[in-house]
Amino acid sequence: MVSEKPDAVNSSQRGNTRLSMTTKPKKKKNIIAPKGKLGVLLPGIGGAVSTTFIAGVEAIKAGIGKPIGSMTQLGSIRLGKRTDKTSPLIKDLIPLYDINDLVFYGWDIFSDNCYDAALNAGVLKSELLEQIKEPLKSVSPQSAVFERKFVKNLNGKNIKRAKTKMDLANQLIKDIDNFKKDNNLARLVMVWCGSTEVYLEKSDVHKSIRKFEKGLKENNPAIAPSMIYAYAAIKTGTPYANGAPNLSVDIPALEELAKKNSVPICGKDFKTGQTLMKTILAPGLKSRLLGLNGWFSTNILGNRDGEVLDDPYSFKTKEASKLSVLEYIFQPDLYPELYSNYYHKVRINYYPPRGDEKEAWDNIDIFGWLGYKMQIKINFLCRDSILAAPIVLDLVLFLDLAQRAGMSGIQEWLSFYFKSPMVGDQLYPEHDVFIQQMKLKNTLRYMAGEELITHLGLDYYD
Numbered sequence: 001m002v003s004e005k006p007d008a009v010n011s012s013q014r015g016n017t018r019l020s021m022t023t024k025p026k027k028k029k030n031i032i033a034p035k036g037k038l039g040v041l042l043p044g045i046g047g048a049v050s051t052t053f054i055a056g057v058e059a060i061k062a063g064i065g066k067p068i069g070s071m072t073q074l075g076s077i078r079l080g081k082r083t084d085k086t087s088p089l090i091k092d093l094i095p096l097y098d099i100n101d102l103v104f105y106g107w108d109i110f111s112d113n114c115y116d117a118a119l120n121a122g123v124l125k126s127e128l129l130e131q132i133k134e135p136l137k138s139v140s141p142q143s144a145v146f147e148r149k150f151v152k153n154l155n156g157k158n159i160k161r162a163k164t165k166m167d168l169a170n171q172l173i174k175d176i177d178n179f180k181k182d183n184n185l186a187r188l189v190m191v192w193c194g195s196t197e198v199y200l201e202k203s204d205v206h207k208s209i210r211k212f213e214k215g216l217k218e219n220n221p222a223i224a225p226s227m228i229y230a231y232a233a234i235k236t237g238t239p240y241a242n243g244a245p246n247l248s249v250d251i252p253a254l255e256e257l258a259k260k261n262s263v264p265i266c267g268k269d270f271k272t273g274q275t276l277m278k279t280i281l282a283p284g285l286k287s288r289l290l291g292l293n294g295w296f297s298t299n300i301l302g303n304r305d306g307e308v309l310d311d312p313y314s315f316k317t318k319e320a321s322k323l324s325v326l327e328y329i330f331q332p333d334l335y336p337e338l339y340s341n342y343y344h345k346v347r348i349n350y351y352p353p354r355g356d357e358k359e360a361w362d363n364i365d366i367f368g369w370l371g372y373k374m375q376i377k378i379n380f381l382c383r384d385s386i387l388a389a390p391i392v393l394d395l396v397l398f399l400d401l402a403q404r405a406g407m408s409g410i411q412e413w414l415s416f417y418f419k420s421p422m423v424g425d426q427l428y429p430e431h432d433v434f435i436q437q438m439k440l441k442n443t444l445r446y447m448a449g450e451e452l453i454t455h456l457g458l459d460y461y462d
Ligand SMILES: NC(=O)c1ccc[n+]([C@@H]2O[C@H](COP(=O)([O-])OP(=O)(O)OC[C@H]3O[C@@H](n4cnc5c(N)ncnc54)[C@H](O)[C@@H]3O)[C@@H](O)[C@H]2O)c1
Pocket: 043, 044, 045, 046, 047, 048, 049, 050, 107, 108, 109, 110, 121, 144, 145, 146, 147, 151, 154, 156, 192, 193, 194, 195, 196, 197, 225, 226, 243, 244, 245, 269, 270, 271, 272, 273, 303, 304, 305, 308, 383, 384, 385, 387, 388
């Protein structure tokens, strides 16, 4: 394996760094250098998130847009003490692929090319799309692995047919191998940007890879299409991120296969819009020990995602993902007087006139000193796919980095990007966006052989 040290600013080069208040990583990670092209595989490539992501990358490449919201493109990272004044861009610290090296590919049940699909999604202005028409027109979806029982409100024709789910997985593997060969790609990453599938609990067939592969051959009904994509990805050594709340890669069988095949995986459900706001605000309220009586959240949205979520079975999957965040942030077991009795409700209403321009309302009933009541109202007029696109870009680049750094299995350090972060068996997920960010940046410092930052800071006053 060819390995190369990252182009990092070494802590020893910055002179008088005091180690007492920071944590020295055990060892520096060997990271394979990013060479050649990186293939980006997107199930759901005709959707609003995928097309906004691809069009965004093409616009940035063409110099007519900026990667706002992307940590890999704009984020900096402090190294050493504050007095060192060393804060390089993340992409200068750690060897990431350049966005000019990304090549797109994907599957959808509708066969529109990316230009037509982006126009149809209605997120980006047609004048912008016109300027990047050529690269967008050149990306057309492959036929999808799809079963209507998992996404009841959609009906497309661009669908693979086969006798068994294992045959479908093999067709996907063939697609992936051909794409890699035909485009002479060095590496691949897959991000599920397909619709939210109906609610499914983990069952016996998900318990081990042996049972799962038997289930694929026997068409077990508990194996959803998104699991077949995840299986195909991991079989081909491709890192996999799940942008939707359905289980997909979040089952022991695929975690086992990911470890065995040295493949990093992460999920679930991109953290955008209302839940992003929740995980920004809730840690602040908790940090000041303000109590909570209730948090009512409602949304209207009119895109295809909204149409899919209009089906109660798909909504149930989304609801479970959206509800879990407060429980973990407020820790009612530790603070029973403040958080053991709050009412949390989340609604999503499909309202076609709004398209992708969602509107979210939150009413938060809190209480303070001596139990006196207060209210907070939030009205977020957001654009879902505009918030999701930079997440897809960061996940592509960071998951590939993880693989080049020899990391495999669940990548908890990427929790920052998800509503329901996947974590190891014995752990609860971390939802506080600020802790998630610290975890992410410390992981990057760790990979670069830099000291981890604890924010203690007493040594400045010695
Ligand atoms: N900010 C956001 O937009 C956001 C945030 C969190 C999660 N998500 C999730 O990301 C996913 C994509 O969101 P979107 O707004 O782009 O939705 P969308 O409906 O616009 O796009 C989803 C696409 O997936 C396709 N699809 C469905 N099943 C498929 C399959 N089995 N194989 C291939 N293609 C399939 C659909 O035809 C559609 O084109 C959804 O699951 C959504 O819940 C989105």
